[in-house]
Amino acid sequence: MAAKLLGFLFFSFHFLLQLHLSTGQNVVRAAYWSAGSEFPVSDIDSKLFTHLFCAFADLDSQTNQVAVSSANQARFSAFTETVRQKNPSIETLLSIGGGSSEASAFASMASQASTRKSFIDSSISLARSYGFHGLDLDWEHPSTVTEMNNLGLLLNEWKAAVDNESTSSGNTRLLLSAALFRNSDYFTLKYPIQVIENSLDWINVMAYDFYGPRWSNVTGPPAALYNPGTRVSGDYGIRTWIQAGIPSNKLVLGLPFYGYAWQLVDANNHGFFAPTNGPAISADGDLGYGQIKNFISQNSATEVYNATVVSNYCYSGRTWIGYDDTESITAKVSYAKENGLLGYFAWHVGADDDWTLSQAASQTWGS
Ligand SMILES: *[C@@H]1O[C@H](CO)[C@@H](O)[C@H](O)[C@H]1NC(C)=O
Ligand SMILES: *[C@@H]1O[C@H](CO)[C@@H](O)[C@H](O)[C@H]1NC(C)=O
Ligand SMILES: *[C@@H]1O[C@H](CO)[C@@H](O)[C@H](O)[C@H]1NC(C)=O
Numbered sequence: 001m002a003a004k005l006l007g008f009l010f011f012s013f014h015f016l017l018q019l020h021l022s023t024g025q026n027v028v029r030a031a032y033w034s035a036g037s038e039f040p041v042s043d044i045d046s047k048l049f050t051h052l053f054c055a056f057a058d059l060d061s062q063t064n065q066v067a068v069s070s071a072n073q074a075r076f077s078a079f080t081e082t083v084r085q086k087n088p089s090i091e092t093l094l095s096i097g098g099g100s101s102e103a104s105a106f107a108s109m110a111s112q113a114s115t116r117k118s119f120i121d122s123s124i125s126l127a128r129s130y131g132f133h134g135l136d137l138d139w140e141h142p143s144t145v146t147e148m149n150n151l152g153l154l155l156n157e158w159k160a161a162v163d164n165e166s167t168s169s170g171n172t173r174l175l176l177s178a179a180l181f182r183n184s185d186y187f188t189l190k191y192p193i194q195v196i197e198n199s200l201d202w203i204n205v206m207a208y209d210f211y212g213p214r215w216s217n218v219t220g221p222p223a224a225l226y227n228p229g230t231r232v233s234g235d236y237g238i239r240t241w242i243q244a245g246i247p248s249n250k251l252v253l254g255l256p257f258y259g260y261a262w263q264l265v266d267a268n269n270h271g272f273f274a275p276t277n278g279p280a281i282s283a284d285g286d287l288g289y290g291q292i293k294n295f296i297s298q299n300s301a302t303e304v305y306n307a308t309v310v311s312n313y314c315y316s317g318r319t320w321i322g323y324d325d326t327e328s329i330t331a332k333v334s335y336a337k338e339n340g341l342l343g344y345f346a347w348h349v350g351a352d353d354d355w356t357l358s359q360a361a362s363q364t365w366g367s
Pocket of ligand 1: 161
Protein backbone atom coordinates (compact mmCIF):
# COMPACT_ATOMS: atom_id res chain seq x y z
CA MET A 1 0.00 0.00 0.00
CA ALA A 2 2.73 2.45 1.07
CA ALA A 3 4.82 1.44 -1.92
CA LYS A 4 1.83 1.97 -4.19
CA LEU A 5 1.20 5.41 -2.74
CA LEU A 6 4.86 6.29 -3.04
CA GLY A 7 4.79 5.12 -6.64
CA PHE A 8 1.76 7.25 -7.33
CA LEU A 9 3.32 10.30 -5.68
CA PHE A 10 6.51 9.74 -7.61
CA PHE A 11 4.57 9.44 -10.84
CA SER A 12 2.63 12.64 -10.07
CA PHE A 13 5.78 14.51 -9.19
CA HIS A 14 7.44 13.32 -12.35
CA PHE A 15 4.40 14.33 -14.37
CA LEU A 16 4.37 17.80 -12.83
CA LEU A 17 8.07 18.14 -13.51
CA GLN A 18 7.52 17.26 -17.15
CA LEU A 19 4.66 19.72 -17.33
CA HIS A 20 6.86 22.40 -15.82
CA LEU A 21 9.73 21.70 -18.19
CA SER A 22 7.43 21.72 -21.18
CA THR A 23 6.66 25.39 -20.53
CA GLY A 24 10.27 26.18 -21.53
CA GLN A 25 11.30 26.94 -25.09
CA ASN A 26 11.26 24.02 -27.52
CA VAL A 27 13.22 25.72 -30.23
CA VAL A 28 14.69 29.08 -31.03
CA ARG A 29 14.93 29.82 -34.76
CA ALA A 30 15.80 33.45 -34.51
CA ALA A 31 17.36 36.52 -36.04
CA TYR A 32 18.32 39.97 -34.92
CA TRP A 33 16.88 42.96 -36.71
CA SER A 34 19.36 45.83 -36.65
CA ALA A 35 17.88 49.33 -36.61
CA GLY A 36 21.13 50.55 -38.18
CA SER A 37 20.49 48.43 -41.27
CA GLU A 38 17.39 50.54 -42.08
CA PHE A 39 15.72 47.31 -43.26
CA PRO A 40 11.95 47.93 -42.96
CA VAL A 41 10.46 45.93 -40.07
CA SER A 42 7.28 45.35 -42.09
CA ASP A 43 9.36 43.55 -44.76
CA ILE A 44 10.63 40.85 -42.34
CA ASP A 45 9.29 37.43 -43.32
CA SER A 46 8.58 36.56 -39.70
CA LYS A 47 7.07 33.16 -40.60
CA LEU A 48 10.65 31.92 -40.98
CA PHE A 49 11.42 32.54 -37.28
CA THR A 50 10.15 31.71 -33.80
CA HIS A 51 11.86 34.72 -32.16
CA LEU A 52 13.12 38.10 -33.34
CA PHE A 53 15.52 40.37 -31.48
CA CYS A 54 15.02 44.11 -31.90
CA ALA A 55 18.48 45.72 -31.75
CA PHE A 56 19.59 47.82 -30.03
CA ALA A 57 18.25 49.69 -27.06
CA ASP A 58 20.94 51.71 -25.29
CA LEU A 59 22.21 51.92 -21.76
CA ASP A 60 22.21 55.56 -20.66
CA SER A 61 25.51 55.92 -18.78
CA GLN A 62 24.18 58.88 -16.74
CA THR A 63 20.94 57.36 -15.46
CA ASN A 64 21.86 53.65 -15.83
CA GLN A 65 18.47 53.19 -17.44
CA VAL A 66 17.66 51.44 -20.69
CA ALA A 67 16.58 53.92 -23.35
CA VAL A 68 15.60 53.86 -27.01
CA SER A 69 16.96 56.72 -29.11
CA SER A 70 14.31 59.07 -30.44
CA ALA A 71 15.15 58.00 -34.01
CA ASN A 72 14.22 54.42 -33.10
CA GLN A 73 11.19 54.90 -30.85
CA ALA A 74 8.50 54.56 -33.52
CA ARG A 75 9.98 51.38 -35.03
CA PHE A 76 10.75 49.78 -31.65
CA SER A 77 7.36 50.49 -30.12
CA ALA A 78 5.57 49.05 -33.17
CA PHE A 79 8.04 46.17 -33.67
CA THR A 80 6.09 43.35 -32.05
CA GLU A 81 2.75 44.30 -33.53
CA THR A 82 4.35 44.64 -36.98
CA VAL A 83 6.15 41.28 -37.04
CA ARG A 84 3.08 39.53 -35.57
CA GLN A 85 1.07 40.44 -38.66
CA LYS A 86 2.79 37.69 -40.68
CA ASN A 87 3.38 35.34 -37.73
CA PRO A 88 0.95 35.81 -34.82
CA SER A 89 2.89 33.46 -32.52
CA ILE A 90 6.35 34.96 -32.97
CA GLU A 91 8.02 36.21 -29.79
CA THR A 92 10.16 39.32 -29.66
CA LEU A 93 13.00 40.39 -27.39
CA LEU A 94 14.41 43.86 -26.92
CA SER A 95 18.19 43.61 -27.21
CA ILE A 96 20.29 46.02 -25.14
CA GLY A 97 23.85 47.11 -25.95
CA GLY A 98 25.65 45.63 -28.95
CA GLY A 99 29.15 45.55 -30.35
CA SER A 100 29.42 49.31 -30.76
CA SER A 101 28.02 50.24 -27.33
CA GLU A 102 30.35 51.24 -24.51
CA ALA A 103 31.40 48.22 -22.48
CA SER A 104 32.52 50.58 -19.68
CA ALA A 105 28.94 51.84 -19.22
CA PHE A 106 27.78 48.26 -18.61
CA ALA A 107 30.68 47.62 -16.24
CA SER A 108 29.81 50.73 -14.25
CA MET A 109 26.06 49.96 -14.16
CA ALA A 110 26.70 46.37 -12.99
CA SER A 111 29.06 47.46 -10.21
CA GLN A 112 26.46 48.68 -7.69
CA ALA A 113 23.11 47.37 -6.47
CA SER A 114 21.36 50.72 -6.96
CA THR A 115 22.50 51.15 -10.59
CA ARG A 116 21.69 47.53 -11.42
CA LYS A 117 18.19 48.18 -10.08
CA SER A 118 17.80 51.25 -12.31
CA PHE A 119 18.82 49.17 -15.31
CA ILE A 120 16.60 46.22 -14.43
CA ASP A 121 13.47 48.20 -13.54
CA SER A 122 13.74 50.40 -16.62
CA SER A 123 14.32 47.38 -18.90
CA ILE A 124 11.18 45.68 -17.62
CA SER A 125 8.97 48.74 -17.93
CA LEU A 126 10.29 49.44 -21.43
CA ALA A 127 9.71 45.84 -22.54
CA ARG A 128 6.16 45.91 -21.17
CA SER A 129 5.26 49.32 -22.57
CA TYR A 130 6.48 48.34 -26.06
CA GLY A 131 4.95 44.84 -25.90
CA PHE A 132 8.16 42.75 -26.12
CA HIS A 133 8.14 39.19 -24.78
CA GLY A 134 11.65 39.35 -23.41
CA LEU A 135 14.97 41.10 -22.92
CA ASP A 136 18.39 40.29 -24.32
CA LEU A 137 21.68 41.55 -22.89
CA ASP A 138 24.49 42.29 -25.34
CA TRP A 139 27.34 43.55 -23.14
CA GLU A 140 30.48 43.05 -25.24
CA HIS A 141 32.31 42.06 -23.10
CA PRO A 142 32.90 41.91 -19.35
CA SER A 143 36.69 42.05 -19.26
CA THR A 144 37.85 41.69 -15.63
CA VAL A 145 37.17 39.16 -12.87
CA THR A 146 35.12 41.80 -11.03
CA GLU A 147 33.04 42.53 -14.14
CA MET A 148 32.32 38.83 -14.60
CA ASN A 149 31.18 38.63 -10.95
CA ASN A 150 29.03 41.72 -11.41
CA LEU A 151 27.49 40.18 -14.54
CA GLY A 152 26.49 37.29 -12.29
CA LEU A 153 24.88 39.65 -9.75
CA LEU A 154 23.06 41.50 -12.53
CA LEU A 155 21.64 38.32 -14.07
CA ASN A 156 20.58 36.95 -10.69
CA GLU A 157 18.74 40.15 -9.75
CA TRP A 158 17.27 40.51 -13.25
CA LYS A 159 15.77 37.00 -13.08
CA ALA A 160 14.35 37.65 -9.59
CA ALA A 161 12.83 40.89 -10.88
CA VAL A 162 11.17 39.35 -13.98
CA ASP A 163 9.80 36.51 -11.82
CA ASN A 164 8.42 39.00 -9.33
CA GLU A 165 6.98 41.24 -12.04
CA SER A 166 5.23 38.26 -13.61
CA THR A 167 3.74 37.17 -10.27
CA SER A 168 2.51 40.63 -9.37
CA SER A 169 1.23 41.58 -12.83
CA GLY A 170 -0.18 38.17 -13.76
CA ASN A 171 1.56 38.44 -17.16
CA THR A 172 3.70 35.68 -18.66
CA ARG A 173 7.24 36.11 -17.43
CA LEU A 174 9.58 38.06 -19.70
CA LEU A 175 12.19 35.88 -21.41
CA LEU A 176 15.83 36.62 -20.58
CA SER A 177 18.71 35.87 -22.93
CA ALA A 178 22.23 37.15 -23.50
CA ALA A 179 24.57 37.23 -26.47
CA LEU A 180 27.86 35.91 -25.13
CA PHE A 181 31.34 35.24 -26.45
CA ARG A 182 31.93 32.11 -28.53
CA ASN A 183 33.63 30.33 -25.61
CA SER A 184 32.61 29.80 -21.97
CA ASP A 185 35.56 31.99 -21.04
CA TYR A 186 36.45 35.34 -22.46
CA PHE A 187 40.13 34.57 -23.05
CA THR A 188 41.33 33.95 -19.47
CA LEU A 189 38.10 35.07 -17.72
CA LYS A 190 35.41 32.60 -16.79
CA TYR A 191 31.75 33.45 -17.26
CA PRO A 192 29.56 32.94 -14.13
CA ILE A 193 28.25 29.61 -15.38
CA GLN A 194 25.89 28.65 -12.54
CA VAL A 195 24.13 32.02 -12.57
CA ILE A 196 23.85 31.96 -16.36
CA GLU A 197 22.23 28.55 -16.20
CA ASN A 198 19.80 29.57 -13.47
CA SER A 199 18.81 32.97 -14.79
CA LEU A 200 18.79 32.89 -18.58
CA ASP A 201 16.32 31.09 -20.82
CA TRP A 202 19.14 30.62 -23.30
CA ILE A 203 22.48 31.96 -24.51
CA ASN A 204 23.15 33.30 -27.98
CA VAL A 205 26.66 32.00 -28.70
CA MET A 206 28.41 34.51 -30.99
CA ALA A 207 30.17 31.92 -33.15
CA TYR A 208 31.51 34.42 -35.69
CA ASP A 209 34.09 37.19 -36.24
CA PHE A 210 36.95 34.68 -35.90
CA TYR A 211 38.86 36.25 -38.80
CA GLY A 212 38.32 39.73 -40.22
CA PRO A 213 40.53 42.22 -42.03
CA ARG A 214 40.69 44.57 -39.03
CA TRP A 215 42.42 41.99 -36.86
CA SER A 216 43.78 39.34 -39.22
CA ASN A 217 46.29 40.05 -41.99
CA VAL A 218 45.57 36.68 -43.61
CA THR A 219 42.30 35.45 -45.10
CA GLY A 220 40.34 33.08 -42.89
CA PRO A 221 36.95 31.43 -42.43
CA PRO A 222 35.14 34.18 -40.45
CA ALA A 223 32.76 31.74 -38.77
CA ALA A 224 34.28 28.28 -39.25
CA LEU A 225 32.31 25.46 -37.65
CA TYR A 226 35.53 23.42 -37.53
CA ASN A 227 39.08 24.70 -37.71
CA PRO A 228 41.52 21.79 -37.34
CA GLY A 229 44.50 22.55 -35.13
CA THR A 230 43.01 25.73 -33.65
CA ARG A 231 40.63 26.73 -30.86
CA VAL A 232 38.83 29.19 -33.10
CA SER A 233 35.65 27.50 -34.30
CA GLY A 234 31.97 27.28 -33.54
CA ASP A 235 32.25 23.62 -32.55
CA TYR A 236 35.12 24.33 -30.17
CA GLY A 237 33.15 27.17 -28.57
CA ILE A 238 29.96 25.15 -28.15
CA ARG A 239 31.92 22.33 -26.54
CA THR A 240 33.48 24.76 -24.02
CA TRP A 241 30.01 25.89 -22.93
CA ILE A 242 28.78 22.32 -22.54
CA GLN A 243 31.93 21.25 -20.67
CA ALA A 244 31.55 24.25 -18.35
CA GLY A 245 28.08 22.96 -17.39
CA ILE A 246 25.54 24.76 -19.56
CA PRO A 247 23.00 22.21 -20.85
CA SER A 248 23.10 21.96 -24.66
CA ASN A 249 19.40 22.85 -24.82
CA LYS A 250 20.19 26.35 -23.51
CA LEU A 251 22.66 27.05 -26.31
CA VAL A 252 21.67 28.85 -29.50
CA LEU A 253 24.26 28.87 -32.30
CA GLY A 254 25.06 32.17 -34.00
CA LEU A 255 25.05 32.34 -37.81
CA PRO A 256 26.49 35.34 -39.68
CA PHE A 257 24.43 36.72 -42.56
CA TYR A 258 27.54 38.72 -43.49
CA GLY A 259 31.17 38.16 -44.39
CA TYR A 260 34.50 39.94 -44.66
CA ALA A 261 36.41 41.09 -47.75
CA TRP A 262 40.22 41.27 -47.85
CA GLN A 263 42.63 42.43 -50.53
CA LEU A 264 44.99 39.58 -51.43
CA VAL A 265 48.71 40.25 -51.69
CA ASP A 266 48.86 37.81 -54.62
CA ALA A 267 45.80 37.09 -56.79
CA ASN A 268 47.10 33.54 -57.33
CA ASN A 269 47.27 32.75 -53.61
CA HIS A 270 43.56 32.63 -52.78
CA GLY A 271 42.92 29.88 -50.20
CA PHE A 272 42.44 30.21 -46.45
CA PHE A 273 45.28 31.87 -44.56
CA ALA A 274 46.63 33.70 -47.63
CA PRO A 275 48.51 36.98 -47.00
CA THR A 276 46.47 40.16 -47.41
CA ASN A 277 46.87 43.94 -47.43
CA GLY A 278 43.81 44.68 -45.30
CA PRO A 279 40.12 45.21 -46.01
CA ALA A 280 38.52 45.40 -49.46
CA ILE A 281 35.28 46.93 -50.79
CA SER A 282 34.11 48.56 -47.53
CA ALA A 283 36.17 50.41 -44.91
CA ASP A 284 36.19 47.46 -42.50
CA GLY A 285 35.61 44.81 -45.15
CA ASP A 286 32.19 43.82 -43.73
CA LEU A 287 29.55 43.02 -46.31
CA GLY A 288 26.03 41.65 -46.02
CA TYR A 289 25.23 38.38 -47.75
CA GLY A 290 23.10 40.20 -50.34
CA GLN A 291 26.03 42.50 -51.18
CA ILE A 292 28.35 39.50 -51.47
CA LYS A 293 25.98 37.77 -53.92
CA ASN A 294 25.90 40.99 -55.97
CA PHE A 295 29.70 41.13 -55.97
CA ILE A 296 29.85 37.52 -57.17
CA SER A 297 27.45 38.04 -60.05
CA GLN A 298 28.92 41.38 -61.14
CA ASN A 299 32.50 40.07 -61.09
CA SER A 300 31.88 36.43 -62.03
CA ALA A 301 33.80 35.57 -58.86
CA THR A 302 34.92 31.99 -58.22
CA GLU A 303 32.87 30.42 -55.39
CA VAL A 304 34.28 27.73 -53.07
CA TYR A 305 32.63 25.74 -50.28
CA ASN A 306 34.99 24.03 -47.86
CA ALA A 307 33.01 21.30 -46.08
CA THR A 308 35.86 20.43 -43.70
CA VAL A 309 35.85 23.89 -42.19
CA VAL A 310 32.20 24.67 -43.07
CA SER A 311 32.80 28.04 -44.69
CA ASN A 312 32.28 29.61 -48.09
CA TYR A 313 34.59 32.00 -49.84
CA CYS A 314 34.84 33.67 -53.23
CA TYR A 315 37.52 35.58 -55.06
CA SER A 316 37.93 37.73 -58.13
CA GLY A 317 41.24 39.34 -58.96
CA ARG A 318 42.75 40.44 -55.67
CA THR A 319 39.43 40.57 -53.77
CA TRP A 320 38.72 37.65 -51.43
CA ILE A 321 35.52 37.29 -49.32
CA GLY A 322 34.86 34.76 -46.56
CA TYR A 323 31.18 34.21 -45.64
CA ASP A 324 28.40 31.68 -45.01
CA ASP A 325 26.33 30.62 -48.00
CA THR A 326 23.51 28.07 -47.97
CA GLU A 327 25.91 25.09 -47.63
CA SER A 328 27.49 26.51 -44.46
CA ILE A 329 24.17 27.61 -42.98
CA THR A 330 22.61 24.20 -43.67
CA ALA A 331 25.59 22.33 -42.16
CA LYS A 332 25.55 24.52 -39.04
CA VAL A 333 21.80 24.20 -38.46
CA SER A 334 22.12 20.40 -38.85
CA TYR A 335 24.99 20.49 -36.33
CA ALA A 336 22.84 22.48 -33.88
CA LYS A 337 19.96 20.04 -34.21
CA GLU A 338 22.09 16.89 -34.03
CA ASN A 339 23.89 18.13 -30.93
CA GLY A 340 20.70 18.91 -29.03
CA LEU A 341 21.12 22.68 -29.08
CA LEU A 342 18.02 24.85 -28.58
CA GLY A 343 18.39 26.41 -32.04
CA TYR A 344 20.14 29.12 -33.98
CA PHE A 345 20.09 32.87 -34.43
CA ALA A 346 21.32 35.05 -37.27
CA TRP A 347 22.97 38.45 -37.23
CA HIS A 348 21.20 40.12 -39.00
CA VAL A 349 17.98 39.62 -40.91
CA GLY A 350 18.32 42.66 -43.19
CA ALA A 351 21.59 41.34 -44.65
CA ASP A 352 19.95 38.25 -46.18
CA ASP A 353 19.36 38.05 -49.93
CA ASP A 354 15.66 37.55 -50.62
CA TRP A 355 15.35 35.19 -47.59
CA THR A 356 17.79 32.66 -49.08
CA LEU A 357 19.70 31.98 -45.85
CA SER A 358 16.70 32.41 -43.55
CA GLN A 359 14.81 29.82 -45.59
CA ALA A 360 17.76 27.41 -45.75
CA ALA A 361 18.06 27.56 -41.96
CA SER A 362 14.36 27.22 -41.30
CA GLN A 363 13.93 24.29 -43.71
CA THR A 364 16.98 22.48 -42.34
CA TRP A 365 15.68 22.65 -38.78
CA GLY A 366 12.19 21.60 -39.94
CA SER A 367 9.08 22.05 -37.88
C1 LIG B 1 8.02 43.03 -6.74
O1 LIG B 1 6.96 43.64 -7.46
C2 LIG B 1 6.24 44.61 -6.75
C3 LIG B 1 5.06 45.07 -7.61
O2 LIG B 1 5.50 45.47 -8.89
C4 LIG B 1 7.16 45.76 -6.38
O3 LIG B 1 6.48 46.73 -5.62
C5 LIG B 1 8.36 45.22 -5.60
O4 LIG B 1 9.29 46.25 -5.35
C6 LIG B 1 9.03 44.11 -6.34
N1 LIG B 1 10.07 43.50 -5.54
C7 LIG B 1 11.26 43.23 -6.04
C8 LIG B 1 12.22 42.56 -5.09
O5 LIG B 1 11.58 43.49 -7.18
C1 LIG C 1 50.63 39.59 -39.69
O1 LIG C 1 50.25 39.41 -38.34
C2 LIG C 1 51.13 38.57 -37.62
C3 LIG C 1 50.51 38.32 -36.26
O2 LIG C 1 50.10 39.51 -35.67
C4 LIG C 1 52.50 39.21 -37.56
O3 LIG C 1 53.40 38.36 -36.88
C5 LIG C 1 53.01 39.45 -38.98
O4 LIG C 1 54.24 40.16 -38.95
C6 LIG C 1 52.00 40.24 -39.79
N1 LIG C 1 52.42 40.28 -41.17
C7 LIG C 1 52.40 41.38 -41.90
C8 LIG C 1 52.86 41.26 -43.33
O5 LIG C 1 51.96 42.45 -41.47
C1 LIG D 1 39.57 23.20 -46.44
O1 LIG D 1 40.31 24.09 -45.63
C2 LIG D 1 41.30 23.43 -44.86
C3 LIG D 1 41.90 24.49 -43.94
O2 LIG D 1 42.55 25.47 -44.68
C4 LIG D 1 42.31 22.78 -45.78
O3 LIG D 1 43.26 22.09 -45.00
C5 LIG D 1 41.60 21.82 -46.72
O4 LIG D 1 42.52 21.33 -47.66
C6 LIG D 1 40.47 22.51 -47.44
N1 LIG D 1 39.70 21.54 -48.18
C7 LIG D 1 39.53 21.64 -49.48
C8 LIG D 1 38.72 20.56 -50.10
O5 LIG D 1 39.99 22.57 -50.13
